[in-house]
Amino acid sequence: MAMKLRASMSGDTADIKCLMNHPMETGMRKDAASGKLVPAHHITNVTCSVGGKVVMDAQWGGGISKNPYLAIKVKGAKAGDKVTVDWTDNTGEKESADAAIG
């Protein structure tokens, strides 16, 4: 299931909300059935750009909850601007989504 991304204007500020699909395994959780540690598998980097300019650049550990939710605010954006969110994880997987500010 793909990443969900919504952006809307509220006054002069864009509200950007994003829901990603990811197990966010810390590497310290034991599998209930096998008793073995589940290997670390979590998002490490997330960027968000508006109109081609980076507005947020984040690093994450395994402490972000499974299927991460992220909301940020951007001043100076306007309706119609293209918002792009990219993530990559510690195994090299990545995903990108974009949406126009509504």
Next chain:
Amino acid sequence: MDRRQVLKGAGAAGVVSVAIAAGLLKSTDVFAAYNKAGFDTKDAGAAMAAAGGASAVASADVVVKAPDIAENGAVVPVEVISNIAGTTRIAIVGEKNSQPLIADFTFSNGGVGYVSTRIKMGATSNIVGVVHAGGKAFKGHKEVKVTIGGCGG
């Protein structure tokens, strides 16, 4: 580690930088370097240092919003709001998490000092928001009581 492995590693790194220079990789494919040591540390003090907050000044302008009690430590909603002008970076630290540094955000080009997300908490503790603005570090916190831990479960 023998000489061959060293050369292999150097060669691979060289290929990546050449690919970037040649424009084969879009800039969006290249993320900021990852502070693995900071995220792996199990020490809350080291995590604060990794967040640039070792000597952060407590400020009422750094607001951490989270529930008083989290029934499920696996999903704790957290908002960090900086009311300090010129905020460029917000980090989130869970003091008693087994890996206390949770996230580190930098803002630019109109990105506001605000973030809302959901985090895991292993035990009742403070969630600390570390804010960087104007070359200085500030912090605020909120205590969350955790009924069922969300780490290691």
